[in-house]
Ligand SMILES: *[C@@H]1O[C@H](CO)[C@@H](O)[C@H](O)[C@H]1NC(C)=O
Ligand SMILES: *[C@@H]1O[C@H](CO)[C@@H](O)[C@H](O)[C@H]1NC(C)=O
């Protein structure tokens with residue numbers, strides 16, 4: 001009996017045994033002691049005492065309830081990254097966009113409605129910088145009776161994170177106050193392990209023991225705060241088969257580049273001489289802004305008898321600044337576009353939006369000392385608007401028709417046209433600090449062209465949209481030009497929730513606005529988002545009953561400002 005139960009349990013972790021299940025999880029946000037690197041007396045905020053946090057495992061189409069209880073010292077929110085939350089933005093999570101923070105000593109029952117998502121996603125805090133330690137995997141297996149479109153013997157989840165030596169809320173609060181750079185992380189971790197390239201971390205590297213000839217599915221989540229990552233395993237090819245909760249056409253490569261916010265499903269076959277091989281994450285740093293240039297190493301080791309003591313073999317990865325290798329990987333990604341998983345790229349565009357993406361500077365307020373560039377304050381913007389979060393949530397203001405919380409004047413085009421990626425030194429670097437939303441009609445077929453600019457420290461910006469995945473139909477260096485439209489991939493472009501906008505380049509995305517609600521769109525580099533590189537899309541209700549935002553739950557966390 002015990003054996004049978006164990007067997008059934010193991011199977012249910014690999015296959016779905018029923019359709020449209022309802023699952024329940026408890027998330028307890030609490031301060032947790034942790035030993036990391038040479039620090040022996042630290043506490044961090046975790047969910048259920050775990051770093052990284054607990055895995056949620058569901059099947060396509062399931063509904064998940066998570067009872068989030070906050071016992072931490074300040075308010076937090078949790079976001080289900082990549083879940084569309086059709087007609088139900090109430091549980092989406094970004095603070096002051098769809099809810100106010102869950103206050104200390106209270107709970108919020110969040111409902112996660114899975115629909116088309118299939119693959120690897122994740123969840124994370126979406127308030128100040130709490131997500132540095134409050135994050136974990138959200139694994140969505142094929143629906144009951146369906147198969148993976150590829151074969152593997154075993155799966156394993158890898159969460160890459162950034163480790164800071166102080167409370168991350170204090171770090172960002174101080175940086176926003178002074179206008180200067182926030183602290184850098186001091187290490188990258190793989191499933192909580194910094195590995196043997198750091199002091200005090202010897203002999204505790206993340207390691208995966210493999211059996212020769214078996215194929216492993218690695219579900220890689222970049223939960224890092226501020227850096228894109230290259231990844232590779234010495235002597236082993238990677239086959240990338242999924243990304244952001246959707247399948248890809250298998251892409252064979254010896255390295256990959258993954259931005260914060262992205263997830264990738266990767267097959268690796270243990271087909272080399274038995275031994276120990278390093279699996280390495282190395283940052284992709286295409287900017288002269290300060291950055292953590294550490295490398296972190298885990299070990300891919302064969303079981304059996306061989307010389308275990310040998311130092312693992314190190315993979316060759318692109319150098320920190322290798323923009324062309326990063327771009328070369330990214331532009332090869334294609335969606336699977338099979339009969340069972342077809343691409344559905346919008347082709348009758350009814351709304352074209354161009355968004356200039358900039359790192360700015362704001363003048364230092366009178367009588368204050370600022371530590372940003374040239375004694376100014378760091379800032380960032382989309383179409384020259386540096387997003388300022390309101391005191392109550394935009395969703396609550398929208399749903400309850402409360403005036404004065406936001407303006408509806410986010411422009412569809414950059415307010416001034418210039419050589420975005422050229423010499424911009426003669427142009428002013430300040431942006432307007434306001435709360436603007438972009439309203440979109442239900443079922444509009446939307447194209448957004450993100451245009452990187454050369455202000456401040458230009459770099460790759462992982463642009464993330466809530467409520468939608470989108471097709472990346474084009475991408476390139478320099479300024480976008482209309483001649484690119486004829487070269488778009490409208491057949492099998494990748495379907496993702498986060499696109500790495502190349503440094504001083506552009507990216508064009510498309511989606512059908514079939515999910516009404518209030519949806520955050522922002523750079524997933526935490527420092528840029530904190531500086532204002534954010535916008536809010538309001539997708540209006542459709543005319544029919546099933547095209548409208550559902551009513552809110554009764555236990556929405558309260559906002560300090562009255563919402564009556
Ligand atoms: C550990 O840290 C706490 C709070 O920061 C402090 O009160 C305590 O004295 C420290 N303990 C040791 C052994 O350093
Ligand atoms: C959520 O958890 C808290 C703390 O355990 C409990 O008090 C509360 O009743 C739970 N809420 C729901 C809806 O289960």
Ligand SMILES: *[C@@H]1O[C@H](CO)[C@@H](O)[C@H](O)[C@H]1NC(C)=O
Nearest residue numbers: 184185186197198292293294
């Ligand atoms: C890791 O990065 C931090 C911050 O940049 C630096 O102080 C430290 O020396 C680095 N450690 C290693 C092993 O490179």
Ligand SMILES: *[C@@H]1O[C@H](CO)[C@@H](O)[C@H](O)[C@H]1NC(C)=O
Nearest residue numbers: 196197198199200201202203
């Ligand atoms: C790891 O441990 C070895 C042996 O104790 C030591 O020689 C080496 O310096 C350590 N490495 C780091 C990065 O601390």
Ligand SMILES: *[C@@H]1O[C@H](CO)[C@@H](O)[C@H](O)[C@H]1NC(C)=O
Nearest residue numbers: 202203204205206207208299
């Ligand atoms: C491998 O990981 C285990 C824990 O999963 C750890 O105890 C062990 O020290 C690690 N081995 C190495 C060589 O880092």
Ligand SMILES: *[C@@H]1O[C@H](CO)[C@@H](O)[C@H](O)[C@H]1NC(C)=O
Nearest residue numbers: 235236237252253254271272
């Ligand atoms: C990796 O793929 C390349 C290109 O297909 C191939 O030439 C090479 O032999 C492969 N290496 C391994 C270790 O499988």
Ligand SMILES: *[C@@H]1O[C@H](CO)[C@@H](O)[C@H](O)[C@H]1NC(C)=O
Nearest residue numbers: 274275305306307308309310
């Ligand atoms: C292990 O290393 C020793 C000494 O380098 C060598 O003689 C032996 O053949 C090796 N064994 C294997 C299985 O590679």
Ligand SMILES: *[C@@H]1O[C@H](CO)[C@@H](O)[C@H](O)[C@H]1NC(C)=O
Nearest residue numbers: 323324325327328329331332
């Ligand atoms: C990769 O980058 C190089 C520049 O280093 C470029 O010449 C080449 O065309 C790129 N390959 C692809 C497939 O984009």
Ligand SMILES: *[C@@H]1O[C@H](CO)[C@@H](O)[C@H](O)[C@H]1NC(C)=O
Nearest residue numbers: 347348349350351352447485
């Ligand atoms: C938007 O641009 C596309 C080309 O990408 C064009 O076909 C379409 O007519 C434009 N639509 C609007 C509403 O401007």
Ligand SMILES: *[C@@H]1O[C@H](CO)[C@@H](O)[C@H](O)[C@H]1NC(C)=O
Nearest residue numbers: 363364365366367368369370
């Ligand atoms: C700056 O400080 C001076 C002297 O204390 C004061 O008169 C002035 O009002 C202050 N200005 C601002 C903008 O706070």
Ligand SMILES: *[C@@H]1O[C@H](CO)[C@@H](O)[C@H](O)[C@H]1NC(C)=O
Nearest residue numbers: 383384385409411415431432
């Ligand atoms: C920024 O503010 C100025 C002054 O109020 C205004 O003229 C301009 O239109 C604003 N720009 C944007 C993009 O809102």
Ligand SMILES: *[C@@H]1O[C@H](CO)[C@@H](O)[C@H](O)[C@H]1NC(C)=O
Nearest residue numbers: 404405406407433434435436
């Ligand atoms: C809306 O725009 C007006 C005029 O530019 C500005 O004064 C106000 O602060 C803006 N409101 C918000 C919430 O951004």
Ligand SMILES: [Cu+2]
Nearest residue numbers: 461523525528
């Ligand atoms: Cu950015």
